[in-house]
Amino acid sequence: MGARSAIVAATAVLALAGTTFTSAQATAPRVTTGEVGTRSDAGAASSGFFGGQLPISAPPETRTIAPGVTLTSLTLGEKDENDFWTVHVYLPGAIDDPLPTANTALGPRPIAERVADALREKGFEPRLEEVLMPEFADYPAGTLGWIVRVGAYETSAEAAEELSRLRAAGFAGGTRYTAQDGTDPLAPQKVHIMRIDFDVFDGRVEAEYGETLSTLEKLTDHLAETSALAGVNGQWFYDSAPGGLFVSGGDLLTSATNGRGGVLLRNGGRTVDVDTFRSTIRVHLDRTTTVLDAVNRLPGRVWNCGGIGGDVPTENPQHDLMCTDDSELVLFTHQWGPTTPTGAGAEVVLDARNTVVAIHEHRGTAIPPGGATIQATGDLAPWLLDHTALGRRVKVISRVVDGDGDVVALTKDTTIVQAGPTLVRDGQVSVNARGDGLIREGSDQTFTYNWVVRGNPRTMMGVDEQGRLMLVVVDGRQAGYSEGLGVAQAAELMKLLGAREAVNLDGGGSSVMATQEGIVNRPSDATGQRSLGNYIVVRR
Structure with a gap:
């Protein structure tokens, strides 16, 4: 591989929104040749992929969105003869x-x-x-x-x-x-960094969703409707609901993929903790307490696995894999939408005071204003019918714990978005690939290769040593323009951008950053930006 002409050989120091970065010298990764072919050894170890500095190939472009909110776009690397x-x-x-x-x-x-x-x-x-x-x-x-x-x-x-x-x-x-392929540190990349400095900015950063949890909306439409300043995509969306733990305003809206990474926000984003999370939802009815399988997801379909009680083929996290469970209890809150999913089983309807107001020997009904329902499938359907009656009160207790096993208080100022994996912890690259379900159980590692190793569009969230929140989008899957990053490279990028804590959000075709002026990045889908289940937004 030859030297890349657009990256100057002399080292140039560039100031980026208060953080200093060094333009990389055009150094080619080593390529070894054997009797069966060639491969690049660049990036074999995540700690040295970028060599400690970003290969900035054009002056950064920075603009101010609002006092204390800056947006910087970086151009890294350059296409060369080994890109084919x-x-x-x-x-x-x-x-x-x-x-x-x-x-x-x-x-x-x-x-x-x-x-x-x-x-x-x-x-x-x-x-x-x-x-x-x-x-x-x-x-x-x-x-x-x-x-x-x-x-x-x-x-x-x-x-x-x-x-x-x-x-x-x-x-x-x-x-x-x-x-x-995720092996070339000098491949073309477009990186967009939004920094929120709370010493200057008096607004908030929080997770939001559209009209209901089960509906989708484009980020630009949400910003226009709610007058938010800017935002990025949030969690994955499966079967009409966000995937993984989602807490907004202290309400547990979707249950955890147990053990996966996420981010906890308090005080409007001024306090940020990247950690792993688990959730437990217990329901007390007819003098019996039992554990629910989930909140606001289709019974029997456990996307990303990491559930409880009999999930097949595993109860360990497995990203983008759907586990199944024939017998489940699932709570649907009023945030889900006006009606619950239909199907065989049973369903109990609760009013806003958690009093049983209807009992159905099937699934699919209207949710009362401020109320909820409990659906049961398989062997748990007759159990639910046997343990409830009209007029009875039902008690629902939600509990979230972090990676240390400490209970997370769900106050009105609590936001949790679980996506994963974690990228940076305590200022060091830290990706729990197995624990977060990035390594497939079994012999076929196609998913791990395509999603973890190869370059993809990525959206990330972090906080630097000065307490400034960072929302970062890397474009990808666009040959010669921006190739995208593997997971290890995304973690190293966040560290080089100054993150002391960082987590991966949804990516791929969902990766989007927008302001009131429109889309900042270039989403990879040919049709443009996707409709999303939730978003991380910046608002005054």
Whole structure:
């Protein structure tokens, strides 16, 4: 790889909203060549991906949104000759499985070699490449697996033509852009940083949602309707609800993916704690106390897993995987929306005083103003019917604990947004990849490769040593413009931006930053910004 002309060889010191950064010298990552192909060793360890300084390739652009609120956009890196399109050949799950239906992105070396040999027999020239996993706080660095690729092309259309030939020959695959492999610290990146200095700014930063929890709205529409100054996307959204613990105004609106990272805000964002969280919701009825499975989510569908009581295949967090449970008790509050999901089971309706006002031998009903319902499925449906009666009072007790096991007081000034993973703790890069469910249980590590290792759009939230809140969006999946970051690289970026605490929020096509003037970044979906379930907003 040659030197990048846009990054000056001399070191330039740039002031960025009160924090000093150094423009990186154009140094190429080392590339090793073996008998089966080539791979880049850059970024093999998360602590040294950027070499301690950001490769700023253009002067930062900073503007003031409001007194104490600044927005800075950075341009990092530059496209070079090692950034090209290629065909990524899918591997079978087992070495003897058929190749036309293969659907894993990487696998053990023997399986990759079998696919490479088959490609050579059909006249293709494959490359066998090792994928390295960076070191995380609870997971060692090492080989995640092996991938097989064919060709090097300037355009995605050329790669697509080769993919068609490959499929016709009996293989499966897709196209990839190598700058998005998450191994090149000098790949093009667009980074947008909003800093809120509460020594000057007299407003608030908090998490909000639209008309109901179960509805979606674009961030720009929410800002226009509520007169908020600015914001970014918040949590993931599955089956008509935010995924993970969401506390707003002290109300527990969705239950935790137990053990995942998140951020706790108090005093309008002036106090910020990044931690892991668990929640327990107990209901007392008919002299019996039992634990509910969740709040405001579809019974039986446990996105990101990390639930309680019989979830399959695991009760451990597994990001973007849906676990299931045939028998559940789920509380729906009035914030969910006007009516609850329909289906088989039973449902008890509570008024604003938590008095039972209706009992149904099915699911799906109106929620009274200020009231709630409890839905039951499977074996718990007859249990719920046996333990309730009209006119009885029901007591619901919500409890949230942090990573130390301490109870988090849910006051009117409490906001908790659980997304994850944590990125920076006490000023050090700290990603609990296994504990946060980023490492797949089982042999197929396609998700871990695509979401953790490869570059993607990212949205992050943190606080620096001066107590300034940071909202950060990195664009991605846009070849030659901004490639995106892997999780370890996103953590290092936040540390270099001065974060002493930081957490990852939803990303991908949902990554968006906007002000009253419009969208700041360039969302990766071809259709533009997505509609969202909730947001982190800055308001006076």
